[in-house]
Each structure stands twice: as C-alpha cells, then as structure tokens.
Amino acid sequence: MFVPSGSSSRIRKMVQNLKVSDKTAKVDNTAKVDNTAKVDNTAKIDMTNANPQSQSPLFGTVPPEIRNEIFSLAIAEYTQSEQQIEWALRAQVLEETVWSEEAVKPPETYLRDTYYRRPGQEGEKRVDVALLRTCKLIWSETKALPEKAVEIALWFGHNTRAPPRTIRKINDLSVPGHVDRLMQKFENQPSSLTNPVHIYAQMFKIRSAFGSLRRMHQVAPREVTLTLRYTDWWFWENNAAIYPVSSTPFFGTQDIVLPKSVEKVIIEFEHTEMKRQQLEGVIGELYAKRNSWSWDREDGAKLVMKGDGTEDGVREWDWMGPTCFNNRRYTHHGTGDTMKMIVKVVEWVVEKSAEKDV
Numbered sequence: 001m002f003v004p005s006g007s008s009s010r011i012r013k014m015v016q017n018l019k020v021s022d023k024t025a026k027v028d029n030t031a032k033v034d035n036t037a038k039v040d041n042t043a044k045i046d047m048t049n050a051n052p053q054s055q056s057p058l059f060g061t062v063p064p065e066i067r068n069e070i071f072s073l074a075i076a077e078y079t080q081s082e083q084q085i086e087w088a089l090r091a092q093v094l095e096e097t098v099w100s101e102e103a104v105k106p107p108e109t110y111l112r113d114t115y116y117r118r119p120g121q122e123g124e125k126r127v128d129v130a131l132l133r134t135c136k137l138i139w140s141e142t143k144a145l146p147e148k149a150v151e152i153a154l155w156f157g158h159n160t161r162a163p164p165r166t167i168r169k170i171n172d173l174s175v176p177g178h179v180d181r182l183m184q185k186f187e188n189q190p191s192s193l194t195n196p197v198h199i200y201a202q203m204f205k206i207r208s209a210f211g212s213l214r215r216m217h218q219v220a221p222r223e224v225t226l227t228l229r230y231t232d233w234w235f236w237e238n239n240a241a242i243y244p245v246s247s248t249p250f251f252g253t254q255d256i257v258l259p260k261s262v263e264k265v266i267i268e269f270e271h272t273e274m275k276r277q278q279l280e281g282v283i284g285e286l287y288a289k290r291n292s293w294s295w296d297r298e299d300g301a302k303l304v305m306k307g308d309g310t311e312d313g314v315r316e317w318d319w320m321g322p323t324c325f326n327n328r329r330y331t332h333h334g335t336g337d338t339m340k341m342i343v344k345v346v347e348w349v350v351e352k353s354a355e356k357d358v
Contacts, residue, residue, distance in 0.1 A: 050136035157202035191220035220261035243281035
C-alpha cells in the first residue's frame with residue numbers, strides 16, 4: 001500500500017493496525033492496474049433533454065453571476081488535510097482497495113522542516129470535480145471551471161526548494177504535474193491560460209524566472225505573485241543583513257519585462273521576526289525610490305507601487321515556521337522548534353496614465 005511520505009507516523013501506524021486487525025480481509029495483490037484506460041475528452045453530452053431544475057432555488061432564484069461565484073468556490077483548488085488523508089486511507093483499507101505506485105496516488109502533505117512548506121503550500125493541491133456530476137445543467141455551467149481554478153505555481157532554484165513529485169524543467173524550474181499537463185494541453189493556444197501565476201524563486205533566479213514566464217506563450221496571467229521566502233534571501237544561512245538594499249545583493253526590476261496581460265504584481269517579502277526592523281527598512285527604501293522599483297510591460301505600460309508605504313500600501317501577516325531546514329539547525333534560529341515569520345505584502349498596479357491609453 002502506498003502511504004504519502006509526508007504523512008505522520010500516526011497515520012502509518014493506523015494503516016498497519018487496520019491491516020492486522022482485519023483478519024478476514026482478502027486483498028488480491030496480483031491484481032493489475034489498467035493504465036491504458038483513457039478519458040474521451042471529445043464525448044458530447046446531449047443538453048436537449050436536460051432538466052431545467054426550475055424547482056431549485058439555485059437555478060430558479062439565484063442570479064447566474066452569483067451562481068457562478070458559488071460554483072467557482074466549490075471547485076476551487078485546495079490542499080487536502082492530514083486528517084482527510086487519514087480518512088481516505090481508512091476507507092481504502094476497509095474497502096480492500098490496493099494503492100500501488102501504478103495506481104492513482106493520494107495527495108501528499110509536506111514535512112514541516114522543508115524549504116517549501118508554508119501557509120498555502122501545506123501539501124499537494126487538488127480540485128474536487130464531484131459537482132460536475134450532479135446534473136447536466138450544472139455540468140454545462142461548470143465544465144470549464146476546473147482548469148480555471150488551477151494556480152500556475154512555479155518554483156525556481158535548487159531542486160530541494162520545490163515540493164516532491166514536481167516535474168523538473170530547464171532553467172532550474174520545477175512544476176507540479178497537474179500544472180505541467182495543463183500547460184501542455186494549451187501549448188499551441190497562445191494566451192489561452194489567464195490563471196493567476198505564483199512564483200517561488202531564490203533571489204538569484206528572479207530575473208530568469210520572469211524571463212521563463214514570458215516564454216510560456218500559452219500563459220497570459222492578469223495577476224502574478226512572487227513569494228520571497230526567508231530561505232530565498234541571499235546568505236540567510238549566515239544571518240546576513242538585508243538592509244540597506246543598496247549595500248546587499250538584492251534584485252532589481254529594471255531588466256524584467258512583464259507579459260502585456262499582467263495588471264497586478266504582488267510580492268510577499270518574508271523574513272524572521274528577528275529581522276523585522278531591517279525588513280521594514282527594505283520596504284521603506286523601495287517606496288522612497290519607487291521610480292526605480294517599477295515594472296515595465298511588453299506593451300509599454302508600467303506597473304507602479306500601490307499606496308505610500310504605510311498601512312495604505314503594505315499588508316502584513318505572520319506564521320510560525322520551523323527553525324530547522326532539511327534536518328539542519330542554524331545557530332541564529334535559537335534552540336526552539338519554531339520561530340515567528342513575518343510577511344510584508346506589497347502590490348504593483350498599472351499606472352493610471354497607461355490605463356487610459358489602453
């Protein structure tokens with residue numbers, strides 16, 4: 001049986017106990033998994049005999065635009081929790097179903113002391129499409145939503161910085177399997193994917209990351225998020241200073257050109273609570289030199305910093321991160337198991353004069 005490598009020992013023990021306690025269960029370990037079965041994407045569904053569902057408030061009362069919001073929320077990408085995986089494992093054991101390397105693998109939760117686990121990336125993402133099987137009318141309104149629900153997540157840098165079971169590409173890029181399949185499907189359809197893009201990049205890979213994004217001709221995002229994790233900063237292992245920016249190996253936006261579809265850039269600057277004052281200094285310096293920290297778009301438009309650098313333009317949130325990374329402890333992280341991470345969120349939007357010209 002396949003058990004997610006990121007799952008806790010408690011889950012593994014639960015599975016073992018279930019297997020031992022159920023003496024009557026008989027599992028045919030010789031059963032072959034049919035990997036040749038393929039879904040016929042060309043199949044047509046006859047909508048002429050679809051029930052109008054007029055008795056349902058969802059179709060009889062709720063306006064279409066609100067109904068679409070409800071459906072989008074139901075099909076939104078999510079991370080399966082460890083408890084949900086435990087329930088799935090329990091059901092698989094009791095139903096005598098074999099999980100093997102050839103079978104469909106369950107989503108994996110990530111280990112805590114890795115470079116890639118953080119809020120929003122606790123495990124593999126999935127989209128639940130059960131809603132599409134409810135009735136023909138719902139299918140007709142939601143059939144395009146699963147592909148739109150996928151966030152195009154891209155990891156740039158050393159392969160240990162990306163989650164497991166991602167596909168390694170050129171330019172130190174790692175892509176989740178479902179994202180790779182989606183991009184291959186639309187490879188010959190320029191600007192067809194307007195999904196949001198989320199880039200996780202070590203600081204030395206930021207320029208090439210945006211260069212790679214421009215070469216993905218099927219991708220035309222309106223919103224791009226760049227997350228600079230604490231471990232993405234230059235020389236974080238040595239507790240190097242991050243401020244002032246002018247005297248550190250930071251990164252610049254001058255040589256980066258965005259796709260013409262981008263209307264907003266969001267950067268999440270993450271660091272430890274110990275470096276709060278320096279991180280606030282970094283944000284202050286960017287706003288003080290905001291003319292030098294704008295983004296050029298390939299159609300000539302410019303994205304500028306939103307707000308004035310105070311509460312008007314910068315959001316903050318925090319979380320408790322690990323003190324060890326890949327089983328290695330660093331002296332400046334202290335002796336505890338966790339440390340507080342703070343995240344400063346800054347947005348860039350299309351310059352108003354450029355909006356009028358478009």
